[in-house]
Amino acid sequence: MSTTEQDIIVVGGGMAGSALAYGLAGKGRKVTVLDAPTDTNKASRANVGLIWCQSKFLHLPDYAKWGFISARLFPALTKELEEISEHTIPVNYLGGVIPVLSAEEYASRGEYIDKLREALGEYKGCMIDRTELERKLPGIGWGPEVCGAAWCEEDGVIDPLALLRAFRVALPRVGATYRQTLVYDVQPHAGGYRVTTRDGVFDAERLVLAAGLANRRFVQFAMPDLPVYPDKGQVLLVERMPYVMPIPVLGATQTFGGTTIIGFRHEHSGHHTRVVPSDVATEGQWAIRVWPELGKKRVIRAWAGLRVMPEDKMAIYSHLPGHPKVTLVNTHSAVTMAAAHARLLADFALGGDLPETAQGMTLKRFGYDC
Amino acid sequence: MQNTATPTVHITLDGKPLEVPAGISVAAAVLGHAHAEHTCKHPVDGSARAPYCLMGVCFECLMEINGEPNVQSCLVTVQEGMTVRRQLSGESA
Numbered sequence: 415m416s417t418t419e420q421d422i423i424v425v426g427g428g429m430a431g432s433a434l435a436y437g438l439a440g441k442g443r444k445v446t447v448l449d450a451p452t453d454t455n456k457a458s459r460a461n462v463g464l465i466w467c468q469s470k471f472l473h474l475p476d477y478a479k480w481g482f483i484s485a486r487l488f489p490a491l492t493k494e495l496e497e498i499s500e501h502t503i504p505v506n507y508l509g510g511v512i513p514v515l516s517a518e519e520y521a522s523r524g525e526y527i528d529k530l531r532e533a534l535g536e537y538k539g540c541m542i543d544r545t546e547l548e549r550k551l552p553g554i555g556w557g558p559e560v561c562g563a564a565w566c567e568e569d570g571v572i573d574p575l576a577l578l579r580a581f582r583v584a585l586p587r588v589g590a591t592y593r594q595t596l597v598y599d600v601q602p603h604a605g606g607y608r609v610t611t612r613d614g615v616f617d618a619e620r621l622v623l624a625a626g627l628a629n630r631r632f633v634q635f636a637m638p639d640l641p642v643y644p645d646k647g648q649v650l651l652v653e654r655m656p657y658v659m660p661i662p663v664l665g666a667t668q669t670f671g672g673t674t675i676i677g678f679r680h681e682h683s684g685h686h687t688r689v690v691p692s693d694v695a696t697e698g699q700w701a702i703r704v705w706p707e708l709g710k711k712r713v714i715r716a717w718a719g720l721r722v723m724p725e726d727k728m729a730i731y732s733h734l735p736g737h738p739k740v741t742l743v744n745t746h747s748a749v750t751m752a753a754a755h756a757r758l759l760a761d762f763a764l765g766g767d768l769p770e771t772a773q774g775m776t777l778k779r780f781g782y783d784c
Numbered sequence: 785m786q787n788t789a790t791p792t793v794h795i796t797l798d799g800k801p802l803e804v805p806a807g808i809s810v811a812a813a814v815l816g817h818a819h820a821e822h823t824c825k826h827p828v829d830g831s832a833r834a835p836y837c838l839m840g841v842c843f844e845c846l847m848e849i850n851g852e853p854n855v856q857s858c859l860v861t862v863q864e865g866m867t868v869r870r871q872l873s874g875e876s877a
Contacts, residue, residue: 653854654843657828672828712854714843 420446420618422763423609425597425632428458429574429748431624432581433755434763438622439590441760446591446618448611450625454596455687457626458748460647460719462667462675463574465505465750468539468566469512469526475533477728480771481747482534484754485568491753492572492580499583503576504670510569511547512664513704515559523564539566553658557703571662573670574749597625600632607740622763623734624743626722627685633742636734641780642744644685645723649677650694650701651715652708666701666708674708676701680721687718721746725780731759731768732776735784738765742777795866810857810868811835811845823847823857824871832872847871 424435427449435447452459467485471478485507492503514520524541531537542550543562550565585592596612600621609616623629630640654672662668665678676697694716702709722744724730729745741763745751754772762768768775777784791806797818804813814820815835822832824846835845838858847857848869857868 654827670828672826 420444420591420616422446422620422622423448423607423616423618424622424624425600425609426450426623426625426628427582427592427594428456428624428626429578429581429752430458430626430743430745430755431622432578432585433748433752434622434624434743434759435585435590436581436588437756437758437760438763439585439588441764442589443764445589446593446616447585448597448609448616449592449594450596450628451594455627455685455720457719457722457746458574458578460649460717461574461749462649462662462677463572463577463669463749464510464662464664464667465507465570465572466510466664466747467568467750468510469523469530469564471727472526472530472533474726474728476771476774478530478534480729480754480775481750482568483758483769483771484751485570487753487757488570488572491756492577495577495580495584498587499580501576501580501583503573503580505570505572505577506660506662507570508661509550509565509567510571510662510664511542511550511563511565513547513556513560513563514541515557515561515703517561520562527564537566538568539564541565551659551661551663553656554663554705555707557706559703569662571667572749577749577752597628597632601635602737620739620741620763622741622743626744627720629722629742629744633734636737636740637777637782640742640744641725642730643682643723643725645721645746646679646681646683646686646718647677647721648679648681648689648694648697648718649675649716650698650713651675651717653712653714655707655711663704665697666704673714674701674711676708685720687720689716689718722748728779729772729775730777731762731772732778732782733784735777735782738784793862793864793866795862795864795868797868798870804862806862808862809838810847810849810855810860810862810866811838812858813862814847814857814868814870820870822870822872825873 421444424447427447467481542565599610606619607621652674659668734740804817833844836842845857846854849855
């Protein structure tokens with residue numbers, strides 16, 4: 415069997431693997447990305463494309479900060495990717511809103527934001543009343559129950575498939591190799607690592623494991639189990655309408671093509687990706703309360719996807735126990751974090767330190783020595 | 785349409801009568817028998833669109849059929865007396 419020698423192999427060419435490989439190529443290393451065919455489960459192809467920082471991770475302030483750091487790196491990254499790939503990436507950096515349907519919800523979200531502002535020291539968001547919401551998104555006829563929204567100016571929305579495509583086109587242009595193949599196995603080999611694939615064997619000095627839920631299988635040479643589980647979401651796709659949502663609404667987000675993706679469920683149901691009509695119906699009912707116009711439109715598709723969810727909901731950036739040249743990346747927010755992954759993680763994968771904000775995101779927090 | 789062996793139906797397209805073979809899709813009737821260049825406009829950018837995939841995937845063939853807007857015309861079979869309107873004003877109703 416032929417082998418191909420690389421400095422670094424990145425297993426997984428979704429949003430996380432592509433972003434980190436792009437960063438590694440920028441360091442002048444010989445990088446090969448091995449990506450599974452598109453008929454495998456891919457979280458990178460089942461999401462809305464929110465760049466979302468607000469109203470989350472009060473209990474993990476460093477992780478909340480990490481999101482803001484990434485969001486601030488996005489504009490320069492997408493501009494650079496557009497230039498290198500010669501592909502347009504639809505993206506808006508205009509903020510984001512979470513509509514609220516009752517005074518109680520308005521108060522509790524406001525309280526959460528106040529605590530978050532205190533924990534982070536800085537937070538460019540607040541609660542806005544219905545009048546201000548109408549001013550920010552004048553094209554949307556809000557339902558009578560909508561009394562306002564949580565607002566943050568640092569959120570945004572990007573076409574996730576366009577971003578992924580731009581990465582893919584850019585990778586070979588910055589010197590990386592992209593191969594679509596099935597990875598069967600990863601093992602230590604001759605002081606480095608050997609990746610066995612459907613199309614042959616690849617050897618490398620260093621490895622990045624960015625294969626989403628499949629990382630649980632690939633880490634087994636170093637550890638028995640990975641604290642990452644599938645978190646199922648189900649969404650409805652509503653037919654095209656004129657574009658009225660340059661500021662994304664969480665839970666019912668209009669895409670750049672005019673369709674609207676409705677969904678916010680988190681389910682623990684193993685690896686099933688079935689759509690359950692009664693489940694998506696509850697999402698649709700909420701969306702119609704927010705934006706009644708949706709109720710007059712056709713649902714044209716529904717699908718389910720599996721988020722890659724670490725047990726404590728925080729990203730994992732870590733070497734494996736006993737394997738300092740293997741870097742693991744697992745996150746449920748690979749779109750929001752894409753800019754941080756592209757710009758700030760390469761040194762860590764090459765043996766350096768994690769950025770200060772991310773230093774608590776290794777496997778050490780789960781009791782592993784790494 | 786002169787071949788009497790082929791059963792036909794009568795529809796109207798944008799108010800004009802049209803005789804087409806029975807059993808074909810509305811999209812096929814409008815493309816193949818009325819030779820329409822475009823059948824709808826994209827609601828976001830206003831660009832003119834026409835039936836493309838002819839199998840229910842691309843949503844480029846939306847037309848108003850019997851008063852109902854935004855119907856995938858490639859998935860609907862022509863029926864006697866059917867009223868079809870192209871959606872060229874740019875907005876989905």
